[in-house]
Amino acid sequence: MNSETRIQPHWLSKSLAGILAGGLLSFAFVGLVVWFGPDGLKGTLTSSELLWKTQFNMWLIAPVWLLILSMTFLFKTGKQAWGCLLLATAVCFALQAGLRSVL
Amino acid sequence: MKVRADVLRTYQTLHTWTGITTSLLLFIGFFAGALVMFAPEIDRWATSPEKHMPAIATERYDELLQKVLMEYPKAADSVTLHFDKSLSPVSWYEQGNGRGLALDEVKWHGTLNGDGELVTQLVPVNTLSAMLDMLHRTAGIIGEIDHHQAGVFVLGVAAFAYFIALVSGVIFLLPTLAKRFQALRQDGERKRFWLDGHNLLGIASLPFHIVIAITVTVFAYHDVFYGGLSQLYGDKPMFPAPQQQKIERQLTDLPKVSELVAHVEAHAPGYTVSYIRYANLTKPAASASVGVVNEEQLMRGALNDYVFINPYTFKIASSSAAHPDQNIWAKLVSAFFSLHFGSYGGELGRWAYFLMGLAGAGLFYSGNILWLEKRRRKGTQQQRSYQIMGALTVGVSLGALMGIAAVFASNKWLTLTSVNINHAYLFVYYASFFSVLGAAFVYGPARTAIHGLKLLALLCVIVPATSLLAAVIPATELWTPKSFEALMVEVISLLFGVFFWLLSKHVARRALQNEPGSIWYLKESKATSGISIRHTV
Numbered sequence: 001m002n003s004e005t006r007i008q009p010h011w012l013s014k015s016l017a018g019i020l021a022g023g024l025l026s027f028a029f030v031g032l033v034v035w036f037g038p039d040g041l042k043g044t045l046t047s048s049e050l051l052w053k054t055q056f057n058m059w060l061i062a063p064v065w066l067l068i069l070s071m072t073f074l075f076k077t078g079k080q081a082w083g084c085l086l087l088a089t090a091v092c093f094a095l096q097a098g099l100r101s102v103l
Numbered sequence: 104m105k106v107r108a109d110v111l112r113t114y115q116t117l118h119t120w121t122g123i124t125t126s127l128l129l130f131i132g133f134f135a136g137a138l139v140m141f142a143p144e145i146d147r148w149a150t151s152p153e154k155h156m157p158a159i160a161t162e163r164y165d166e167l168l169q170k171v172l173m174e175y176p177k178a179a180d181s182v183t184l185h186f187d188k189s190l191s192p193v194s195w196y197e198q199g200n201g202r203g204l205a206l207d208e209v210k211w212h213g214t215l216n217g218d219g220e221l222v223t224q225l226v227p228v229n230t231l232s233a234m235l236d237m238l239h240r241t242a243g244i245i246g247e248i249d250h251h252q253a254g255v256f257v258l259g260v261a262a263f264a265y266f267i268a269l270v271s272g273v274i275f276l277l278p279t280l281a282k283r284f285q286a287l288r289q290d291g292e293r294k295r296f297w298l299d300g301h302n303l304l305g306i307a308s309l310p311f312h313i314v315i316a317i318t319v320t321v322f323a324y325h326d327v328f329y330g331g332l333s334q335l336y337g338d339k340p341m342f343p344a345p346q347q348q349k350i351e352r353q354l355t356d357l358p359k360v361s362e363l364v365a366h367v368e369a370h371a372p373g374y375t376v377s378y379i380r381y382a383n384l385t386k387p388a389a390s391a392s393v394g395v396v397n398e399e400q401l402m403r404g405a406l407n408d409y410v411f412i413n414p415y416t417f418k419i420a421s422s423s424a425a426h427p428d429q430n431i432w433a434k435l436v437s438a439f440f441s442l443h444f445g446s447y448g449g450e451l452g453r454w455a456y457f458l459m460g461l462a463g464a465g466l467f468y469s470g471n472i473l474w475l476e477k478r479r480r481k482g483t484q485q486q487r488s489y490q491i492m493g494a495l496t497v498g499v500s501l502g503a504l505m506g507i508a509a510v511f512a513s514n515k516w517l518t519l520t521s522v523n524i525n526h527a528y529l530f531v532y533y534a535s536f537f538s539v540l541g542a543a544f545v546y547g548p549a550r551t552a553i554h555g556l557k558l559l560a561l562l563c564v565i566v567p568a569t570s571l572l573a574a575v576i577p578a579t580e581l582w583t584p585k586s587f588e589a590l591m592v593e594v595i596s597l598l599f600g601v602f603f604w605l606l607s608k609h610v611a612r613r614a615l616q617n618e619p620g621s622i623w624y625l626k627e628s629k630a631t632s633g634i635s636i637r638h639t640v
Contacts, residue, residue: 007109009116019263031335039432041336047343051421052432054341058328059439062320069263070270073113 005076013078018069021085026065028092030057035096042103106277114271121264121271123474123492126467127499128242128261133467134503135238137460140445140453142232143406144588147189149231149514152585156191156214156222163215164360167193170221171213172354172384178211179384184360187377189586197225204230204237206525230525231514234532235507240322243503243536259323266316272305280306297476301469304462311459312466318443345420348387352415357384363391366417367410371424373397377407381414389414398449400425401434401441408437464500471496475622483619493622494551498543501555504603505539506532508562511596515569515581548622549614556607563600567593 035041039053068085075081138145147155159167164184171178171193182195191212199208208228216222237243241254248256305312321328333341364376374395382390391414394407402408403423411420422429423437441447445456475496478489509531517524543551570593573581584590614625 007113009113027331027335030332034332034335039430041339048421048428049430049432050340050343052430052436054332054336055436056432058325058332059321059436061328061331062324063317066263066266066317066320067270070267073117074110 007074008077010078010081014072014075014081017075017078017081017085018072021082021089022068022072023065025068025085025089025092026061028089028096029064030060031096032092033057033060036099036103042100106274111275111278114274118268118271118275119474121268122467122470125261125264125268126470127495128244128258129265130464130467130500131242131503132239132258133460133463135235135507137457137464138507139232139235139239139405140457140460141588141592142236143189144592145232145235146229147586148584148589148592150226150229151518151580151582154212154224154226155189156212156224158188159192159215161186162361163219164192166219167213167215167221168360168381170215171195174221175211175223179354179381181380181382182384183378183380185378186375189588199228201228204233206230206523206529227524231510231528234510234525234528238503238507238532243506243532255323259320262316262319262323266313266320269305269309269312269316273309276302276306297469297472301466301473304466304469308459308462308466312463314442315463318439321439322443348389348413350387350415352385352387352389354384356415358415358417363393363412363414363417367393367395367412370410370419370422371395371397371408371426373399374408374424384414390420395424397425398447398452400447401438402444402446403437403440405444405446407446468496468500479620481618481620485620490622493548494543495540497548497552497555497622498540501543501552501559502536502539505555505559505562506535508559508596508599509535512562512565512569515573519580549610549625552623553607553611553614553625556603556610560600560602560604560607563596563603566596566600 033040034057039045039049045053072081072085075084164186168182168184171182175195178195181200182193184193185191191214193213194210197209197211199205199210201208205228208230210226210228211223212226213221213223237252237254240258241252242258244252244254244257246253329341360379363379367376368374374397376393377396378394380392380394382388382392391412393410393412394404395410396402396407400408408422408424410422410424412418413420423433425434425437445452448455471492475489475493478486478492480486480489510528513527513531514524517527520527539551539555542555569581570583573579574583584593610623613623617624
């Protein structure tokens with residue numbers, strides 16, 4: 001394996017990418033679940049459903065964020081980690097905005 | 104399973120760093136957490152039996168509540184009926200509110216005597232289990248940020264690293280997983296035994312650890328998560344608006360306790376009511392929070408599920424108890440909490456969580472030992488990081504154990520003095536913790552461990568020995584366990600004592616056999632041993 005395909009350490013930039021960009025991505029992803037997942041905000045919820053679904057949504061952020069963070073170190077470089085995570089975040093937010101205006 | 108070499112190397116480094124930075128915090132959190140599984144039993148053990156007032160028949164609770172509200176009008180603001188026979192039938196706060204670790208709270212306990220008269224006494228609230236819970240949630244880190252314990256945020260950060268440590272541990276074990284899981288090699292290098300033990304513990308309890316890492320993250324940062332979530336919700340409300348109550352309430356209209364119990368138990372079939380906490384009974388905002396128990400359900404609280412109900416109209420505001428109309432989200436959220444608290448499966452579930460908590464502490468400790476063994480050079484000259492981590496590993500883990508044991512050992516004796524026992528607990532814990540930590544740096548890990556473990560064993564044995572003394576000399580105001588649960592606290596303490604004594608023997612044996620340079624190494628001659636133990640670098 002030559003050094004171009006091998007994973008570079010880039011500990012600091014990858015850690016920050018996982019925490020900051022990964023955090024944003026987890027919120028962006030959960031945003032899609034919040035609006036368009038089962039019992040989403042686009043439908044009508046009873047007050048009991050709203051009460052518990054919101055708590056569930058909050059809980060969902062943690063495992064998604066932790067998974068993204070722990071997988072961030074598989075990116076070849078720190079730059080790539082930042083790029084991919086931010087791009088995915090933008091896609092999720094754009095999808096949310098688009099779907100919210102259409103549906 | 105094949106994993107690319109660079110991936111393995113990356114995750115091995117991650118595992119090392121995330122592990123070594125969080126292991127000692129997690130050690131304290133897990134050990135204290137294991138004990139907190141038996142919080143009610145520990146509190147019952149900690150206070151003299153005469154502080155608990157005799158139970159009454161279920162049908163007499165109406166009469167009891169009426170008399171309390173008549174003789175103590177202040178109780179209408181907040182009063183709790185306990186249906187658990189080991190607690191006083193009624194209690195309310197004279198001072199404090201029972202939230203968090205407050206050291207100066209005083210509670211009224213009450214019951215009815217044979218003639219139907221209300222009997223009450225003022226009892227300072229004992230915080231032994233609340234202090235253990237504080238250690239569990241903060242690892243003993245002192246300080247507050249914005250009215251939240253700073254240690255909770257620190258453990259929240261640790262939970263992120265801990266999750267990475269779990270994922271990375273699994274990834275770099277994948278190639279040899281099946282082979283390693285079955286092996287606990289005692290031959291060959293000593294390191295191997297620790298390595299196999301660490302892997303075995305880690306893989307076997309992986310689901311438990313994943314649950315703990317995720318839930319701790321949520322417990323520490325739920326405010327932050329809700330803050331972010333509110334941005335996603337936009338104009339939509341996150342929670343249903345609370346209904347404003349405007350109707351003035353009078354105690355004469357209050358329905359019977361038995362009716363409320365029947366209503367709640369009909370709402371959640373299979374549950375029994377363990378307590379009712381009435382609040383603001385004379386105000387429009389009158390409410391009751393009802394603790395309900397069903398061991399066959401995953402319960403939202405550490406000990407029970409919750410039903411919030413209007414005590415006048417019986418309209419249920421919200422309920423975490425499993426009931427026919429419960430939606431899937433409520434079930435899932437309750438499950439998340441329950442998987443952390445171990446509040447399912449009754450006694451067996453609690454013992455399992457107790458053991459998994461102890462095993463978790465063992466996992467983190469063994470990780471540190473592996474870190475040290477890997478960095479040990481040949482000969483007596485060692486790196487500074489090796490020496491510091493060696494002293495920290497023994498100092499922090501043994502210090503926390505010593506602190507907790509010292510609190511238990513001194514508990515009954517402290518009640519003989521006039522000091523505020525809750526302040527004394529904290530003083531005893533932190534004094535013990537920092538003494539051991541200091542000793543580990545001054546006298547080195549080996550000697551601290553050998554003598555410290557003996558002292559620790561002694562403290563553990565003092566717990567049942569105190570009761571023995573109380574039985575032999577009734578004139579002391581010490582007391583013997585009056586319930587099976589309280590007796591078990593002392594039996595477990597005795598078992599811990601035996602275990603730590605054997606451990607001390609084991610460390611002493613190793614100290615003389617080990618190679619120079621190991622943190623466990625001691626020269627046989629006492630006169631010269633100081634040289635190799637003190638920090639020479």
